[in-house]
Amino acid sequence: MTTKITRTYYPKPDEVTHDWYVVDASGQILGRLAAKIATVLMGKHKPAYTPGVDMGDFVVVINAARIRVTGRKLEDKKYYRHSGYPGGIHETSLKDMLRTHPERAIELAVKGMLPKNRLGRKMLKRLKVYAGPQHPHEAQQPKPLEVD
Numbered sequence: 001m002t003t004k005i006t007r008t009y010y011p012k013p014d015e016v017t018h019d020w021y022v023v024d025a026s027g028q029i030l031g032r033l034a035a036k037i038a039t040v041l042m043g044k045h046k047p048a049y050t051p052g053v054d055m056g057d058f059v060v061v062i063n064a065a066r067i068r069v070t071g072r073k074l075e076d077k078k079y080y081r082h083s084g085y086p087g088g089i090h091e092t093s094l095k096d097m098l099r100t101h102p103e104r105a106i107e108l109a110v111k112g113m114l115p116k117n118r119l120g121r122k123m124l125k126r127l128k129v130y131a132g133p134q135h136p137h138e139a140q141q142p143k144p145l146e147v148d
Contacts, residue, residue: 009048010050010053011048011050011053011055012053013053013054016043016053016054016055018056018057018058018126019057019058019143020057020058020059020060020137020140020141020142020143021040021057021058021059021060021142021143021144021145022059022060022061022062022135022137022142022143022144022145023036023037023059023060023061023062023144023145023147024062024063024133024144025061025062025063025064025066025067025106026063026066026067027066027067027068028067028068028147029067029068029069029070030067030068030069030073030105030106030109031069031109032147032148033061033067033106033109033147034106034109034110034112034113035113036145036147036148037059037061037106037110037127038110038113038114040056040057040059040145041056041057041059041110041114041123041124041126041127042055042056042114042115042123043055043056043057052119054119054122054123056123056126057126058126058127058128058137058140058142059126059127059128059145060128060129060130060135060137060142061103061106061127061128061129061130062130062132062133062134062135063130063131063132063133064102064103064105064106064129064130064131065098065102065131065132067098067102067105067106069094073094074093074094074095074098075093075094075095076093077093077094078091078092078093078094079091079092079093079094079097079104079108080092102131103129103130103131106129107124107127107129110124110127111124
């Protein structure tokens with residue numbers, strides 16, 4: 001009796017195509033939007049997804065200043081960064097971040113959902129976030145990405 005040997009398909013990095021998607025963040029909830037964006041950046045929406053290969057697509061987010069959050073997160077959610085010096089910790093609330101740098105709130109939310117290795121850092125470079133409705137990536141002809 002002969003057995004048929006089946007081989008698992010493993011995509012080569014040069015076989016992978018990276019599409020462009022545009023997401024309108026106005027009225028979207030921050031965490032749910034970030035989860036959908038992270039899925040597309042990792043490539044989990046593709047049938048040939050492989051964890052060790054960078055299968056993800058580019059994502060352009062517009063209207064980042066118009067995101068929503070639930071509950072009391074505008075006042076209660078804090079972002080921390082440290083300068084490296086003693087006593088150099090800085091705290092920023094989500095409300096202040098949305099007022100000064102609304103792109104960073106989405107970038108940090110998506111960054112926390114990506115792998116913490118060199119592949120995750122490469123995926124994060126494909127995320128382009130803009131506070132307003134304009135973006136300079138029209139030449140790539142991004143397709144609209146539906147977020148539930």
